[in-house]
Amino acid sequence: MLPGSPEFLVAAHRLEQLPADEGGEVAFAGRSNSGKSTALNAICASRGLARTSKTPGRTQQLVVFALAPGSRLVDMPGYGYARVSERMRRHWGQALGDYLIGRRSLRGIILIADIRRGLGSGDRQLVALCASVGRPVHVLLTKADKLGRGRGLTAQRALQAEFPGVGFQLFSGRTGTGVEQARERITAWLLEGIKKGPGV
Ligand SMILES: Nc1nc2c(ncn2[C@@H]2O[C@H](COP(=O)(O)OP(=O)(O)OP(=O)(O)O)[C@@H](O)[C@H]2O)c(=O)[nH]1
Numbered sequence: 463m464l465p466g467s468p469e470f471l472v473a474a475h476r477l478e479q480l481p482a483d484e485g486g487e488v489a490f491a492g493r494s495n496s497g498k499s500t501a502l503n504a505i506c507a508s509r510g511l512a513r514t515s516k517t518p519g520r521t522q523q524l525v526v527f528a529l530a531p532g533s534r535l536v537d538m539p540g541y542g543y544a545r546v547s548e549r550m551r552r553h554w555g556q557a558l559g560d561y562l563i564g565r566r567s568l569r570g571i572i573l574i575a576d577i578r579r580g581l582g583s584g585d586r587q588l589v590a591l592c593a594s595v596g597r598p599v600h601v602l603l604t605k606a607d608k609l610g611r612g613r614g615l616t617a618q619r620a621l622q623a624e625f626p627g628v629g630f631q632l633f634s635g636r637t638g639t640g641v642e643q644a645r646e647r648i649t650a651w652l653l654e655g656i657k658k659g660p661g662v
């Protein structure tokens with residue numbers, strides 16, 4: 463169970479537009495079209511909350527949802543989408559890096575990766591950046607409905623062996639596989655923040 467029910471708070475083009483940096487936040491990151499918004503909706507059990515699309519590049523802002531006072535989820539724009547202008551790409555590369563490094567209330571990153579593709583170069587950069595600043599990362603290997611369970615588990619084990627410091631799990635926004643496990647991870651991060659006090 464998540465701590466509270468989600469409500470849209472703000473869509474930020476720039477980091478200054480984000481809510482005050484206090485309490486706890488969990489961000490959903492990943493390649494464009496990997497299924498970030500779909501995962502967020504499944505985890506929140508709210509189909510229309512974050513906008514999803516067949517077209518990559520749908521989410522172009524940091525979209526913030528409040529779960530309870532001081533507990534937030536953030537849907538991030540995806541990386542690796544070729545048709546975003548160079549200027550936008552630079553803007554976002556910089557902004558996402560600054561957010562991941564500097565946001566004090568950020569308790570952890572849920573990285574969404576298509577299980578059939580594994581971790582791409584953008585994902586690996588994100589994992590390395592998070593490791594360098596001590597941010598925990600938990601990967602949802604999504605679209606697991608597209609692979610048999612056996613092949614899914616094999617992919618999960620291979621990635622787990624390659625990245626021992628990162629958590630991996632099978633996930634599908636379509637069938638509900640792994641939704642409860644992801645909720646438990648997020649809730650634990652958010653509650654950890656509350657125990658420590660705001661902004662710690
Ligand atoms: N089969 C299957 N399709 C999925 C799953 N999750 C997402 N999709 C599909 O993948 C496409 C992209 O989903 P989104 O949730 O919009 O992806 P996103 O990562 O938020 O995309 P951007 O905001 O554009 O970066 C949509 O067509 C979804 O229906 C899943 O678990 N299984």
Ligand SMILES: [Mg+2]
Pocket residue numbers: 498499500513514520521537
């Ligand atoms: Mg999206």
